[in-house]
Amino acid sequence: KPPKTYENKHLTGPLYDPNSRPGKIAKTNVDNEKKTPEHPRKYTITVAIPASVVEGAPALEMKTILAGQIARSLVIFNADEVVIYDDKKKSDGKINPSLFLARVFQYMETPQYLRKALVPFSPDLKFAGLLPPLEAPHHPNLHQAMRYREGVTLDKEGTGTLVDIGMYRRARLEKLIQPGVRVTVELPDALAAADTRKGQKPINVKAVSPKTPREKAGLYWGYHIRLASSFSRVITESPYEGGYDFTVGISDQNAHDMYDGAAADKVKPFNHILFAFGGPSGGLQEAVEADEDLKCAGEDAAELFDLFVDPSARAGTRSVRLEVSENVMACFGYSDSGNTKNDRRR
Numbered sequence: 178k179p180p181k182t183y184e185n186k187h188l189t190g191p192l193y194d195p196n197s198r199p200g201k202i203a204k205t206n207v208d209n210e211k212k213t214p215e216h217p218r219k220y221t222i223t224v225a226i227p228a229s230v231v232e233g234a235p236a237l238e239m240k241t242i243l244a245g246q247i248a249r250s251l252v253i254f255n256a257d258e259v260v261i262y263d264d265k266k267k268s269d270g271k272i273n274p275s276l277f278l279a280r281v282f283q284y285m286e287t288p289q290y291l292r293k294a295l296v297p298f299s300p301d302l303k304f305a306g307l308l309p310p311l312e313a314p315h316h317p318n319l320h321q322a323m324r325y326r327e328g329v330t331l332d333k334e335g336t337g338t339l340v341d342i343g344m345y346r347r348a349r350l351e352k353l354i355q356p357g358v359r360v361t362v363e364l365p366d367a368l369a370a371a372d373t374r375k376g377q378k379p380i381n382v383k384a385v386s387p388k389t390p391r392e393k394a395g396l397y398w399g400y401h402i403r404l405a406s407s408f409s410r411v412i413t414e415s416p417y418e419g420g421y422d423f424t425v426g427i428s429d430q431n432a433h434d435m436y437d438g439a440a441a442d443k444v445k446p447f448n449h450i451l452f453a454f455g456g457p458s459g460g461l462q463e464a465v466e467a468d469e470d471l472k473c474a475g476e477d478a479a480e481l482f483d484l485f486v487d488p489s490a491r492a493g494t495r496s497v498r499l500e501v502s503e504n505v506m507a508c509f510g511y512s513d514s515g516n517t518k519n520d521r522r523r
């Protein structure tokens with residue numbers, strides 16, 4: 178048996194560095210853009226979630242944990258837009274479920290260094306400490322070198338505006354913007370917060386669209402949130418020109434078996450895809466039935482979608498919870514993994 182010394186890398190761990198003193202963990206800079214292959218993505222993914230999904234949780238702590246699990250799944254599968262819709266005529270709870278979900282989702286999507294400036298205080302966020310981190314590209318850690326960053330505008334400096342981008346060093350935009358506005362900026366070169374120091378001259382940056390990191394570098398850059406007063410408004414109030422060109426309804430009632438192979442053959446090329454989930458009790462059928470703007474019965478909900486699938490058809494349980502059934506997005510290759518066998522995207 179070899180002696181246990183600091184010259185034996187197998188006994189001292191993966192971060193062993195023979196040039197450093199024993200027990201010291203070497204810091205490494207992680208360049209997210211270099212490690213992630215660039216696959217520019219033009220298409221968008223929208224997920225519609227019923228507000229009643231949190232009504233089954235008995236306490237605010239449980240509602241917060243459930244909302245955090247849902248938001249984490251949304252980021253894993255690269256959702257660009259999240260629509261929270263009212264699927265019941267009225268809510269019996271003490272909190273507004275739509276606003277509760279929106280506040281939790283907004284809190285989680287906002288980078289940690291911007292939350293104090295951008296996320297207003299709310300009793301709905303009382304247990305925000307229970308929420309998991311998203312670990313998304315626009316939430317860089319101290320040692321991640323990124324070319325794109327999120328920031329909040331500060332005071333003006335001459336003809337420009339200072340921006341807090343989560344570094345010891347400020348950034349500067351060559352335009353005047355009022356304080357407290359969230360902006361996406363592009364740096365001249367990829368830079369980590371650990372490589373900056375207080376008192377350094379501000380970095381000259383350029384304001385870009387939040388879509389730019391996704392469309393140019395293939396980086397997932399978070400989601401934006403939209404509220405809809407009914408299910409029909411999820412579709413009719415789409416922010417995209419021409420609306421959603423492919424819609425998928427997920428329900429455990431009167432839907433096609435997701436795993437029978439025929440469902441994937443019905444997928445057509447798209448630019449903007451919509452995944453719609455129903456509530457925990459009546460599913461999408463209940464949401465359609467409660468919508469006064471739709472002249473459609475609940476049992477005919479499948480006619481509103483290009484694809485209507487059941488993720489629990491072969492499950493060992495009678496129903497699958499929403500935070501679990503979100504995996505349906507990966508089964509059809511809609512996550513931005515870049516290694517799907519049948520890429521049907523435009």
